[in-house]
Amino acid sequence: MIAHANKPKTFYVKILRQDGPGKPSYWQRFELDYEPELNVISVLQKIAAKAKTSSGQKTTPVCWDCGCLEEVCGACTMIINGRVRQSCSALVDKLLEDGLEIELRPMTKFPVVRDLFVDRSRMFTALKKIKGWIPADGYYDLGPGPKQSRYDQEVAYPLSECMTCGCCVEACPQYGKIELTQRSGESDEAFEDRKTDAYTSGFVGPAAISQVVLFNLHPTGKMIARDRLDVMAQEGGIQICGNAQNCVAVCPKKIPLTMSIGKIGRQTTFNTLRRWFDRGAKAH
Ligand code: SF4
Ligand code: SF4
């Protein structure tokens, strides 16, 4: 923390801005009065209210996304002083220990909507692809479900903390950015379909692989465990992972991603062999 006697009068925030999808990016610098116990979200609110750069030029308010303000929703993730993290839990006093300027950039693996606001819908497409849900059908009382062992609960709990924030895919060298632009005359619906197709064939990423472990561990979720493992063997599945382990190092929830990747890698191989045997048995 900044010692009281050393507190600066002002500090700077440098932001990589972009006026819309596919537009060129540019830097802007803002000067703010120092106050103790600010976080990056409160800094962005002050910048929006001020709408003036450090050289006095009038500008539009910087755009960002946030929801919970307590590191649960994952929406406020950005690159702060070179490190991908949540802006709601990034404390200014701590950041200023490295110098009087804070640098903010949007994540690089997702299309920019505007400024620091990115479109993470590819991650949600991956969750749909792996059937990241418990198949409990019907609106009537189904009665109590099967019990889960204490051991499985303890393995599942940390995995359930994933907030689809994107830190792991930002750090993953195998997760390339997919950004499409709407063609002239293309309807919104056709554009959305084309995006979904592109996202579906891209690498699902470590967060979705870890959610396969979570849902396959659940006593009801495991009813479609083999469907999820089939997805892991398809285009964009686990074979893309190069095991660099960057993902696990940046996860703010300390989710054991490499354990999940190892487990799903073994289960996918076994499942694929079983599918071959099943097909062979049917042919005879
Ligand atoms: S696994 Fe961790 S880093 Fe990746 S999306 Fe989930 S919470 Fe974020
Ligand atoms: S271990 Fe796999 S998923 Fe994680 S960063 Fe490396 S390549 Fe990406």
Ligand code: FES
């Ligand atoms: S606002 Fe939800 S994680 Fe930061």
